[in-house]
Amino acid sequence: MKKLITILLFSLISSFTLAAGRLTFLQIGAPGANSELYSNLMSSRLSERGWDTSLLNFLDCKGAEEWIKKNPQKPVIFMTWSDDFVLPITQPENPRSCPALTISEKTLVTVINKSHHMFCSRGDLGLTEFMSSKPTKVGIWSHPVQTLVAKDLIKDLKLEHKIVGFAKGADLLQALVSGDVDYIVVSSENLIRNIGGQCFLTTASPVLAKTMSNLKTTQAQTSVESLGFKLSRLGTGLIPLYVSYNTNIAALRIDIVDILNTRPEYSKLYTSINQKSGLVAGQSTAEQWSAFSSFLNSFTK
């Protein structure tokens, strides 16, 4: 009994003293969600490099902004996904939408993008069938980037496919297996490998989609790189981009949405952000970390 009480008290005290670190990660999302997982990961990577870090969770942007306003002198890394970063334009009512995100010289915003998106089927359908005029159902995770990718491709190809939104990414696979939808949009072909499915890459460019053959799942990753989409990674399979002090966030958001809507090449998104932020990430993981660390040093002093 004593041990149990001790463990309980220890866990309570630990959680309430969590905010005492020097460099604070702020993230918006439910506990256990991907945003928290990746914030944890980034935080631990920084700790390994000698930073004193802590992580704070908020269920919506309002809570995070209030915290920043109350703690103007504390160095903060505000972690957000490209999907969430454009929410003030695409879904302003969403609690994760941060229209007036406070950036001071003590705040750094990191924007994370998934490297690519692809359409996957159960295996009996491929790109040829997708491009035929027969209407079908396409499942997407209800987030802005996937929505734009799917909508644009269907519109560009003049198809009448129906888009079905799912609140959770995990529901997509079940919907595909059970036959509720014929295609799903995902960012990793690993997920469907075991159900015998196949994927074809798309960045919603009809030119790209038409020139690509019907790829098997194991070839998709190779194809991404062969098409010039070889992107730097930060050890997580994701692309981090940094938005520094003095960046016009509102303009940046508009640029990102424009690029997502009109992109002939998806990589333009990254170029655009790097130019705006004034920080060009290195090509290798080590170079990226070096750039990130020196930038952190400059704003935490």
Next chain:
Amino acid sequence: MIDVFMFGSMGLILGILAGLLPGLGTGSLMGAMFVILMSTAPINVLIFYLGVLTSAQYFGSVSSIITGVPGDTSSIPSSVWGHKLAQQGKGENLLFDTAFYSLLSGLISFVLFLLMVTLGLYWAKSLSTIVQTILLLIAVICIISFSQNKLTVNALLAALGLGLATIGYSSNFQTYFFVEANSMFRHGIPWLPVLAGLLVIPSVSSPIIKSQLSPSPAIISIATTLKNYIVAIRGAVIGFILGTVPGLSYNLSSLMAAKLEEKLSNDPFKIVVSSESANNAGAVSTLLPLFILGIPITASESIVLAIITTNTTLQSIPDIFKNNLIIFSTYFIIINLLLFVAAWKFATSISTVVFKYQRLLAIFSVLLVVGSTCWLGYYQGNLLVTVITLILSTLIGIYFKKIDWIPIVFIMVMQPFLESTAAKFIQLYL
């Protein structure tokens, strides 16, 4: 192999904590362990998860029966019916029986699991949105029909639970229900303080019936225990089938087994045995879609998938499972035997403490549930609403003690799945 042993042991121990402490579910635990698990081999991640999932089921019933505080959602039936039996001096026997049948149903389910490996794809194919909708509707009807109030009262309570849980932003419909975007209730009404206030606190804070308590240790008899084998098998079969339902999984297993047993026998002992057999069986079958097809059907499984896919692009979960089937099987059997002994011995030693420190235990239980509920509210940035909900629910729960509040709590727990299924159904078929 040393790594596997180390992560297996860690999963076993942390799973016990996840089972004992309310708020620290398997999902939260996997999230907290994300960074550590990221840097290890995928098989260690899966072994760790198997340990967490299994031990949380065993020890969820221990804390529920002794303190009346459910460690996780699947232990709610044990806290409702089991704690009353513990207050009457039958806790020790009940703990032994639940541990015994948890072992039995776990092992039976594992055999079924191996048999289902070839049928896994067919089962997943059959779980379309229509089938999921029908299963959820059956669950709602059972909750409304089988509770102890009048049917109309149950229906009203269920509707109230649905309404309360719908408050706030809906990611399915991308809009706010019943509140404005700047309201303090924009995150919704959490179900944990409602459960704590309506069910747990009134139960654990009530005066213990001293005359019915036995000062001497209970006599554990295998022959007596075996009398409930049909109840346990019935629970295990229900639990195994419902454990594969996306979203609710083994929570639905224990709930449905309990409600069915209440209808059939209305014997609290049998209800707890059935629900505990069901959640152990459900905890095994919930792994079928993940281990066979790589499809996660619960929040904690989504985290496992995120860890594995972030960690490696070369191996998938089904590949890892198939290549290490002997390790998984051996580990599962060993931890089930260990957990049975631990839960049983825990039961016999704890009974002395329960009898000796009844009042202290009641105070501790209330502090535990209040503390953990508030901690979770704080962690989610929703402390004020959590505290208000807890206070109001406690006052209502104590004042209207004779009402069976189970429909309101269960419907609140189920609401996210009801809502997402409704959203899918509308988009696909209407």
